[in-house]
Amino acid sequence: MSLEELGIARVRAPNPGPLTLTGTNTWLVGRDPAWIVDPGPALDAHLDAVAAAAAARGGAGGIALTHDHADHAEATAALRERLGGVPVAAARGADVVLGDGDAFGPLAVIAIPGHADDHLAFVAGRAAFTGDAVLGEGSVFVSGQLRAYLDGLRRLRALELTVICPGHGDEVWEPAAKLDQYVAHRLERERKLVAALDAGVRDEDALLVAAWDDAPAAVRGFAAVTLRAHLEKLREEGRC
Numbered sequence: 001m002s003l004e005e006l007g008i009a010r011v012r013a014p015n016p017g018p019l020t021l022t023g024t025n026t027w028l029v030g031r032d033p034a035w036i037v038d039p040g041p042a043l044d045a046h047l048d049a050v051a052a053a054a055a056a057r058g059g060a061g062g063i064a065l066t067h068d069h070a071d072h073a074e075a076t077a078a079l080r081e082r083l084g085g086v087p088v089a090a091a092r093g094a095d096v097v098l099g100d101g102d103a104f105g106p107l108a109v110i111a112i113p114g115h116a117d118d119h120l121a122f123v124a125g126r127a128a129f130t131g132d133a134v135l136g137e138g139s140v141f142v143s144g145q146l147r148a149y150l151d152g153l154r155r156l157r158a159l160e161l162t163v164i165c166p167g168h169g170d171e172v173w174e175p176a177a178k179l180d181q182y183v184a185h186r187l188e189r190e191r192k193l194v195a196a197l198d199a200g201v202r203d204e205d206a207l208l209v210a211a212w213d214d215a216p217a218a219v220r221g222f223a224a225v226t227l228r229a230h231l232e233k234l235r236e237e238g239r240c
Contacts, residue, residue, distance in 0.1 A: 001162060001163075001173075003163070003165075003171060006125065006126070006127055006162065006163065007029065007030050007031065007125075008027060008028065008029055008124075008127060008163075008165065009027070009028040009034075009053055009057065010025050010026070010027055010028075010165070010171070011025075011026045011027075011028070011040075011046065011049045011050050011053050012024070012025055012026070013025075013026065013040040013041050013043060013046040013071075014043060014045065014046065015040070015041045015043065015046075015071060018216075018218040018219055019071075019168075019219070019222070020071055020168050021135065021136070021137065021138070021168040021169045022168070022169065023040075023168070024038065024040040024041060024071045024072060024167060024168060025038065025040075025165065025166065025167055025168060025169075026038050026039055026040045026046070026050050027129055027165050028050075028053050028054060028057055029105075029106060029107065029124050029127075029129075030057070030061075030105075030106055030124070031057045031058050032057070032058035032059070033054075033057070033058055033059045033060050033061035033062075033105075034053075034054050034057035034058065034059070034060055034061065035060070035061050035062055035063075035064065035104070035105040035106060035107060035124075036050065036054065036060055036062070036063045036064065036079070036083075037063075037064050037065075037066065037107070037122055037129045037131075037165075038064075038065060038066055038072040038073070038129075038131060038167060039063060039065075039072075039073065039074075039075035039076045039078075039079040040071065040072060040074070040075050041070065041071055041074045041075060042074045042075040042078055043075070046075065047075055047078055047079055047082060050075075050079060051079065051082045051083065054083060059083075059084075060083045060084075060086050061086065061105050062086050062087045062088065062089060062096075062104060062105055063076060063079060063080060063083075063086060063087070063088045063089070064088075064089045064090070064098075064104050064105075064107055064120075064122055064129075065088065065089070065090035065091075065094065065120075066119060066120050066121065066122070066129065066130070066131025066132070066133070066167060067090075067091070067115065067116040067118050067119040067120065067131055067132065068090060068092070068093065068116070068118055069116060069132070072131060072132070072167060073090075076088055089104040090118065090120070091111070091118035091119070091120055092118050098120060099111060104122075106124045106125075107122040107123070107124050107129070108122065108123045108124070109121075109122060110122075110123060110128075110152060110155055110156065111148075111152065112130075112133045112148070112149060112152030112153070112155075112156075113144070113145040113148050113149060113152070114133065114140075114142045114143070114144070114145050114146060114148065114149025114150075114152070114229070115131070115132040115133055115140050115141065115142060115143060115149070116132070116143060117143075117144065117145065119131060119132065119133055121133055121152065121156065123156075123159065123161075125162075126159075126160060126161050126162035126163070127161065127162060127163050127164075127165055128156055128159070128161050128163075128164050128165065128175065129165045130156070130164055130165070130166050130167065131166070131167040132166075132167045132168070133149070133152065133153070134153070134156075134164055134166055134172070134178060134179065134182055135166045135167065135168050135169045136164075136166045136168060136169020136170040136171065136172060137169045137170075138169075139182065139185055141219070141222035141223065141225050141226045142186075142225070142226045142229040142230075143225050143226075143229060144228075144229050144232060145229070146186070146229045146230060146232065146233040147233050147236065147237075149186075150183060150186060153179055153182050153183050154179075154183065156175075156179055157176060157179040157180065157183070161175040161176070162175070163175060164178060164179075186230075189211050189212070189226075189230060190230055190233075190234075192210055192211035193207060193210070193211040193227070193230050193231075193234075194234070194239065194240075195210070196210035196211060197234075197240050204224065204227065207227060208220070208223060208224060208227055211227065211230075212226075212227065
């Protein structure tokens, strides 16, 4: 099975970095028209490539945003103009405001807040477009709503998916294993955090050392954000 056999194409933006990995993925789904997931950063070369890919697939039906972080959404207005004013759909601030259970063209919506409050995943057939909820490699930082995030991962896991098309990194051809890994990773962080709290640790830096000792220096600040999301979840559950 290949992306093309599933009716999917990827255009990767030239914006590599510690958080964007090899760059932001813009996905095109279907033909006559194609539906675009995450326009990416406002880089002319990337916009040219996405517009050309859409034209080759019979034009664009609309643009869907997983969330409004700049590396996924900055190019939205410019790309929309290039594509003739197609509708834009997102959880907020869009022509079409989407919520859990909605649809936009062939894209079914699963709300999966956590990385961002407005984060959505889109499912088309047996493919899931996960933005920053699930990456091709590594884990993601969670800014809040960790219980809802884990619920979203489990809902994706319950689907019979063939591939995950992430916002960064390569596509994932073993989606069930990846989603199991993501849930297990969060629960292991929680286990370490609870053990440190039970031992009387309260200082944030010390909690990071206890539960995020493997976090690279470049993303340590984001690990701290995720730590706070875990603490929020534990407080909601009356566990700290």
